[in-house]
Amino acid sequence: GQNIDQPTEMTATEGAIVQINCTYQTSGFNGLFWYQQHAGEAPTFLSYNVLDGLEEKGRFSSFLSRSKGYSYLLLKELQMKDSASYLCAVSYFSGNTGKLIFGQGTTLQVKP
Amino acid sequence: DAGITQSPRHKVTETGTPVTLRCHQTENHRYMYWYRQDPGHGLRLIHYSYGVKDTDKGEVSDGYSVSRSKTEDFLLTLESATSSQTSVYFCAIRRTSGLSTDTQYFGPGTRLTVL
Numbered sequence: 001g002q003n004i005d006q007p008t009e010m011t012a013t014e015g016a017i018v019q020i021n022c023t024y025q026t027s028g029f030n031g032l033f034w035y036q037q038h039a040g041e042a043p044t045f046l047s048y049n050v051l052d053g054l055e056e057k058g059r060f061s062s063f064l065s066r067s068k069g070y071s072y073l074l075l076k077e078l079q080m081k082d083s084a085s086y087l088c089a090v091s092y093f094s095g096n097t098g099k100l101i102f103g104q105g106t107t108l109q110v111k112p
Numbered sequence: 113d114a115g116i117t118q119s120p121r122h123k124v125t126e127t128g129t130p131v132t133l134r135c136h137q138t139e140n141h142r143y144m145y146w147y148r149q150d151p152g153h154g155l156r157l158i159h160y161s162y163g164v165k166d167t168d169k170g171e172v173s174d175g176y177s178v179s180r181s182k183t184e185d186f187l188l189t190l191e192s193a194t195s196s197q198t199s200v201y202f203c204a205i206r207r208t209s210g211l212s213t214d215t216q217y218f219g220p221g222t223r224l225t226v227l
Binding site for chain 1: 143152153154155156157160162168170202206214215216217218219220221
């Protein structure tokens, strides 16, 4: 079956660095996504990893290890606006299309 | 902005009534998805479409049906709403580009309350 785990909640301080981990067990793995979701809003795409290693995009970086079934999202120079839920999602092939399975999300609270 | 709108944005209905949610896209994407989001469960796939009149079930499809008669519109119907279907419903499209072969982009969501 498909399974994704990520911490439910995290707290960090403005200006600091935080790492949000995601572990997964899936068949037909086709890549891993991170989305950001502010309260009451839709998820928005942050990053995509299909190869092992680190992808950097400004203050946000995402890492993938396919052999370990592990990913993390690294947020640097935290700002108050980074307070949101961060969703880890794994892409896999099933039937006639690619699908996403989502973790429950990690709610990050950034404090002054 | 992926050009996705959902209607209605909020709806309160009573148990046993039929409800239809609409997702509209303006960019001619082939793949469209309906998810529900509930506390403690994350986003779960209800149904998806891979073309006009081509649809298939997701992991939580019981009690839901869908239709896609035009590329731009994907409808989700609750034939007889139940309180367990109180949720936030998101529509998504799949945009294919380069390395990111199946990035999904989400509409603004519909908050449905079944009393």
